[in-house]
Amino acid sequence: xxxxxxxxxxxxxxxxxxxxxxxxxxxxxxxxxxxxxxxxxxxxxxxxxxxxxxxxxxxxxxxxxxxxxxxxxxxxxxxxxxxxxxxxxxxxxxxxxxxxxxxxxxxxxxxxxxxxxxxxxxxxxxxxxxxxxxxxxxxxxxxxxxxxxxxxxxxxxxxxxxxxxxxxxxxxxxxxxxxxxxxxxxxxxxxxxxxxxxxxxxxxxxxxxxxxxxxxxxxxxxxxxxxxxxxxxxxxxx
Numbered sequence: 001x002x003x004x005x006x007x008x009x010x011x012x013x014x015x016x017x018x019x020x021x022x023x024x025x026x027x028x029x030x031x032x033x034x035x036x037x038x039x040x041x042x043x044x045x046x047x048x049x050x051x052x053x054x055x056x057x058x059x060x061x062x063x064x065x066x067x068x069x070x071x072x073x074x075x076x077x078x079x080x081x082x083x084x085x086x087x088x089x090x091x092x093x094x095x096x097x098x099x100x101x102x103x104x105x106x107x108x109x110x111x112x113x114x115x116x117x118x119x120x121x122x123x124x125x126x127x128x129x130x131x132x133x134x135x136x137x138x139x140x141x142x143x144x145x146x147x148x149x150x151x152x153x154x155x156x157x158x159x160x161x162x163x164x165x166x167x168x169x170x171x172x173x174x175x176x177x178x179x180x181x182x183x184x185x186x187x188x189x190x191x192x193x194x195x196x197x198x199x200x201x202x203x204x205x206x207x208x209x210x211x212x213x214x215x216x217x218x219x220x221x222x223x224x225x226x227x228x229x230x231x232x233x234x235x236x237x238x
Contacts, residue, residue, distance in 0.1 A: 001031075002031075002106060002107075002148065002150075002153075003030060003031045003032055003034065003101075003153045004028055004029070004030055004031075004034070004038065004065075004099065004101070004106065004107070005028065005029045005031075006026065006027070006028045006099075006107060006109065006146075007027040007028060007029055007069065008025075008026075008027040009024055009025070009026055009027075009097065009109055009144075010024070010025040010141075011023070011024060011111070011139045011141045012024065012025055012073070014137075014138065014139045014141065015136050015137060015138040015139075016136070016137055017133070017135070017136065017137065018078060018115055018132055018133075018135035018136065018137045019078050019132060019133060019135075020078060020137075021075050021076060021077050021078060022042055022057060022075065022076045022077075022078070022095065022139075023073060023074070023075045024042070024073070024074045024075075024097060025071065025072075025073050025074075026040070026071065026072060026073075026074055026097075027069065027070070027071040028069070028070055028071075028099075029068070029069045029070070030065050030066065030067045030068060030070070031067060032067045033064070033065070033066050033067050034063060034064060034065045034101065035064050036063060036064060036101065036102055037061040037062060037063035037064065037065075038061070038062045038063050038065060038099055038100070038101055039059060039060075039061055039099065039100040039101070039103075040059070040060050040061075040062060040074055040097070040098070040099050041056055041058070041059045041096075041097070041098045041099075041100075042056070042057040042058050042074065042076040042095065042096070042097055043055065043056050043057065043095070043096040043097075043098065044057055044078075044079040044093070044095050044096075045093050045094040045095070045096065046079065046083060046084040046085065046088060046093070047084070047085050047088040047093075048088070048093070049085075049088075053083060053084060053085060053088070055079045055080060055083055055084075057076035057077060057078070057079060058074070058075075058076035058077065060074060074097070078137075081130075081132055086130060089115060089130050089132075089135075090115055090116060090126070090130070090135075091114070091115065091116070092112055092113065092114050092115075093112075093113050093115070094110055094111065094112060094113060095110070095111050095113050095139065096108055096109070096110050096111075097109040097110075097111075101151065101153065102151075102152075104149070104151040104152070105149055105151075106148065106149050106150075106151045107146070107147070107148050107149070108146070108147045108148075108149075109144060109145070109146050110144070110145045110146075110147070111139050111140060111141065111143065111144055111145075112139075112140040112143045113137060113138070113139050113140070114137075114138045114140065115135050115136070115137055115138075116135065116136060116138075117131075117134055117135060117136070118134065118135075118136040119134060122134060
């Protein structure tokens with residue numbers, strides 16, 4: 001069970017100029033005291049074709065967090081236009097709000113973002129060179145997608161086997177200094193490849209505007225990952 005639930009996310013200052021900061025008012029609840037920080041990120045998807053154009057607009061650490069309900073405003077600068085392919089500036093893209101604990105992402109909130117000129121004349125006859133100061137950014141707050149991931153919230157207990165739900169990933173296991181680092185096993189490489197496939201599938205569904213009622217069978221049955229689609233007024237998922 002997740003120890004942190006997002007109760008509500010309100011998109012502030014929307015619509016706004018493309019060059020103005022993003023602002024999200026986030027309300028979340030901790031079911032118990034967390035001794036370490038929560039890491040929140042805002043990520044702008046610069047292109048649906050490649051993750052190389054993703055930009056982490058800002059990262060903040062919140063914590064240690066006592067149990068109870070908390071609220072804060074997360075503000076981040078707009079993306080660097082020089083890092084966005086010119087052909088991908090206009091139209092629909094995605095902005096992601098993520099949260100991680102102990103380096104593991106457990107929730108991702110994604111919004112469609114539409115960038116266009118506010119001037120009807122520019123809409124009909126767009127200039128050859130993008131005029132960023134005349135672009136309007138509209139975050140479609142009603143088109144929210146929420147993806148949750150199961151993570152270990154507590155330290156691994158002695159004696160828990162490989163199948164234990166709270167077992168740490170291989171990358172987190174402490175290595176013995178007297179032994180050389182082992183090679184990555186085929187099984188672990190397959191897990192990495194599968195995680196990357198999930199990431200790509202989720203991105204493709206969002207940028208392809210797949211209906212929110214259909215998660216696209218992104219995660220196979222039996223995986224400890226969950227897909228949910230809620231509107232911004234009811235994001236709390238126990």
